[in-house]
Amino acid sequence: MTNNKQYINLIKNWIRPLQKSLTLESENKFTNLHGRKQFFNDYLYESLSNLENLKLTDEYIKLFSEFSIKYSQYNNLDSNQRKRLVIDTRKCLLKLSTSIDLIYSSKNTTSNYSRFADSNLSLYSDISLIKSIGKVTKKKLNELGIFNIKDLINYFPRTYLDYTNRVKIVNLKPDNLYTCIATIKKFSIYKSQNNSNLSIMNIVIFDETSSIKVTKFFLGKRYRSYSFYTSQKSLYIPGTKIAISGKVKLSEYGKNFIDPQIEILNNNDESFNFSGKIMPLYSLSESFSNISFIKLIKKVIIYSKDYPDLLTQKQISSLSLLPKSDSLINIHLPPNQDALIESKKRLVFDELFLLQMKFLLRKRKNNKKSTNRTFAQKRFLLQDFLNKIPFQLTKSQEKVLDEIKLDISDLTPMSRLLQGDVGSGKTIIAIVSLLIILEKDQQGALMVPTEVLANQHYKNLLKYLNPLSVSVELLTGNTPQKKRKEILINLKNGMVDILVGTHALFEDKVIFNSLGMVVIDEQHRFGVTQRNRLLNKGDNTNLLSMTATPIPRTLALSLYGDLDISQITELPPGRVPIITKIITEDDLDKLFSLVENEIDNGKQAYVILPLIEDSEKMNLSSAKNIFQYLSEEIFLKNKVGLLHGKLNSDEKNIVINSFLKNEISILVSTTVIEVGIDVPNASIMIIYNSERFGLSQLHQLRGRVGRGTHKSFCYLITSDKNGLENKRLKVLEKSNDGFYIAEKDLEIRGPGQLLGYKQSGLPDFVLDNLPNNKVLIEKAREEAQNVIKDDPDLRKNFMLKDLLIDNSDNKFVHDFLN
The missing domain is CATH 1.20.120 (Four Helix Bundle (Hemerythrin (Met), subunit A))
Known part of the structure; x- marks a missing residue:
């Protein structure tokens, strides 16, 4: 021992x-x-x-x-x-x-x-130097972004198959993963009658409790040769002991293993390579097998011991984490579930820690940007505006406004994230914030992701600010050249107070006279680089980012650590909760009668579809098809409109304006209306194939109704047989609270899908583990704060300085933040 x-x-x-x-x-x-x-x-x-x-x-x-x-x-x-x-x-x-x-x-x-270690290799050796890697394999690895051994070790599994559940044949249950040790009783291999390129291998195995059939499929010309058949027959001789790992299926002929992992146990040795263990699965091209990649990982995993650890031994102990080298070994070749969990924990911590470090360094840098310029109040707009609006701000709005006023009065530019549910009054806060800046004789920019939303904001600003003699302009990709030239000249001369726009605001030709505030709506649709390009058009520009997708505070800290966070937690008084119901397609006739009654009472309805046109690949309803059906067969006496992303800006505006004026009673649309259309008269929202949408997206769509004081309804149509019991849809039926719904969506889909950050550069396993790692997020933030407090310029932490300041070698954090 x-x-x-x-x-x-x-x-x-x-x-x-x-x-x-x-x-x-x-x-x-x-x-x-x-x-x-x-x-x-x-x-x-x-x-x-x-x-x-x-x-x-x-x-x-x-x-x-x-x-x-x-x-x-x-x-x-x-x-x-x-x-x-x-x-x-x-x-x-x-x-x-x-x-x-x-x-x-x-x-x-x-x-x-x-035993695989080669003294001539190191962590940074080219993969071509690894034995058995030829030109073809090297090319395949290069296509995956793998050029050296370090890249190979950093290519983490996308998921795992747990084959540690080892049982006797008699105890096998369908649709579960198992590992069995058994002996071959019969073997056969033959060509499929239906597909000449498919070979089928059947093995009957037994142990002391029972027997079961194992089937493997081999697709390709090389698998139909006589030599292949002979080689398989020589491997699987009756009486040979093998390990089978895979999913048990139930067919009309009984239980069987379909396409499992098979290993021959030489000399009855049961310390097998892959079966009976946790197998990593990698994202690979079809020409690169998972088993081949695992064998390659085994050859280089020992070099993880040379991987630099950004945490000291003292930090590792106090945080109860694994050393980096051990976590890298276990993430690829986990000996058990505990080792895998602890390895993920360490790797997730590293990414969160680096993220928080980057946030804190940026915040510190911004704090150093304090300006000596003071802007005397030259215009008096805010109080005049608040006196003229026909409603009072909610207590929650007043609290947020106080936070913004305090930020703007400070010498350090504001960086604030405003979260608020659909219809909570974020737009009013945006207008008020811009007016505070205009009073200091500076300009403001309001950036949004779509033209529909840009037009909506532009009209709102004109309605509220024209009486105050505030100049507002709209700039999008479809602004006519003559008008664009006029806007850009006036903007540079300071004659435009507020510029509303889409990505067109990033253009180099867009030059402000004195940009003091950038407001970004639906901020999760913009990257940090885009945000900074607009902020850099001014000197120490204030930033207000807004989102109607509520994010739990702990998660928000991990994703937006460089922003202060404000929340509008109440809706304006008089809002009636939307009644939400899940229905099947069998109930559509009743639903259409309800819609007819609402329209007869002067109300309007939305009908939302996931697709513009029918698709052979997806059995889903389309906007064009349903538009034709509703306008020609159901609502013959009512005007039905069609809105989707393929319409040009003028066509979209014509449809939206007609709906606003109640010339169109029923608007059939794709999710292009998810944000930006405010029609208080609309009282019914119908969403086809609702099971295909995320919870937060459904909540956003539902938020297009219920914007007045009358009762509103949302009908979630499901084509799924079990749709009425769909857990996600039940959440929406139960609650109108966006924060509660976001929490549930986070649990079900994960933050990558919920927040649109799958393209962020953060590894999937970091994103997917965020909701369940609130303690880890707090630990990472706390440790980052300790490091910055002790060593603000990272003079003692050479590795962190190199990663975060000098060259941003960490691609996850670098991609996410830059």
Whole structure:
């Protein structure tokens, strides 16, 4: 037995009776049981005090010492305090047990793969220097962005198959992953009668409990040759012991394995390579097999030991994380689920930590930008505006306004994210913010992602600000050349107060006289680079980013750590909650009658479709098809309009204006209306194929109705047989609260889909693990703050300085932030 194994047994033997006694105390309602020799608390006190021979880290010694003191005072604690102490102790012992297992498994894994080490190779060696990699393989790897061994190690699995569930054949259940050790009874291989390029191999295997058929398919000309058949027959000889790992399927002939992993166990050796373990699955081209890639990883994984760790040993211990090298080995070749979880935790932490470091460095840089220029108030617009609007700001809006006023009065430019549900009044806050800047004789810009939304904002600004003699212009990709030239001249001369626009605002020809404020609506649709291009058109420009997709605060901190966050948490008074119902296509006749009644009462309706035209690939309803059906067969006496992304700007504006004037009663549209159309008279929202949309998107679409004081309805049509029980749709039926819905959407789809950040450069496993790692996010932020506080210019942290300031070598953080 090795020293490592002896040490693990020592720790395990110490933990086991402690956990047993803690369980017994818990089962007996924390009454301080008396054992054979002593009371429960005395036993725990003594056990947690005598730690000399265990060689634990300082962290554990400190924790267990604190626990031992509490157990000495156990009789003075009430029941809840005892319960808390027992729970915390059990957690700590479990954590110690898991960490010991991981250390041993990492050392074991390292020794297993050290035989592949080549003294001529290093972390930065070209992949062509690895034995067995020829020109063809090198080209395939280069196409994946892999050029050296470090790139190869950084190419993480997209997911895993857990084959550790090893059972006897008799206990196999359909639609589950299993591993079986069995013996070959029969073997056959033949060409498919339906496809001459397909070969089918059938093996019947048995163990002491039962037998089962295993089927493998081989597609391609090379698999139909006599030599291939002969080679397979020589491998799978009856009586040979094999390991089968895969999913069990149920057919009319009974249970069978379809296309599983198969390994021949030489000399009855059961320490097999892939079967019975956790198998990584990589995103690869069809010409590169997953097994081949794993074999390649095994050849280079030992070089993970040379991977520089951006955390010190002290940080690793205090944060209870794995060393970087161990986490890289385990992310590719996890010995067990615990090792995989801890490895993901470490790698996720690194990305979040670097992200927070970048945010804090940028914030520090912005804080240094404080300007000596003071802008005297030359115009008096804000109070006049607030006096003229026919409503009062909500308390939540007033709170946000106070935060913005405070920011703008500071010498450091404002960087603030404003979150607010659909219809909560973000536009009014945007207008007020711009007016504060105009009072200082500066200009403002309002940037939005679509022309529809740009036109809506432009009209709103004209309605509110024309009486105040504020000059507002609209600039989009479709602005006529003559008008564009006029706008750009007036903008440069300072004659335009506020410029509303789309991506056209980024253009170099767009020059402001004195840009003081940029407001970005639907900010998650713009990258940081785009945001900065517009901000750089002014000197120390204030930034207000707005989103109607509420983001849980912890997640917002991890994704927008350089912005201060404000939230509008209440809707204006008088808003009636929208009634939402899930219906099937069988109920459409009843629904159309309801729509007819609403229209007869002067109201209007939206009908939303996922596609513009019918598609052979997707069995979904299309806008053009439903428009034709509703206008020609259902609503013959009512005007039906059609809106979609392929219409040009003029055509879109004609349709939208007709709907605004109630010349169109029913607007059939794609999700182009998700943001930007405000028609208080619309009372019905109908969404076809609703199961195909995300929760937050459905909530945004629903927000197009219910903007007045009358009752409004949203009908979610589902073509799915189980649609009425669809968990996501049920959330929408239950609640109108955008923050609650966003939390649920986050749980179901993950932040990458919810926030549109799959293209952000952050690895999928970082994004997908964010919702469940709030503690890790806080830890990363706290550690980043500690580093910046101790070493603001990173003079002691050379690796961090190199990563974050000098060359941004970390591609995830670099892509995400730049």
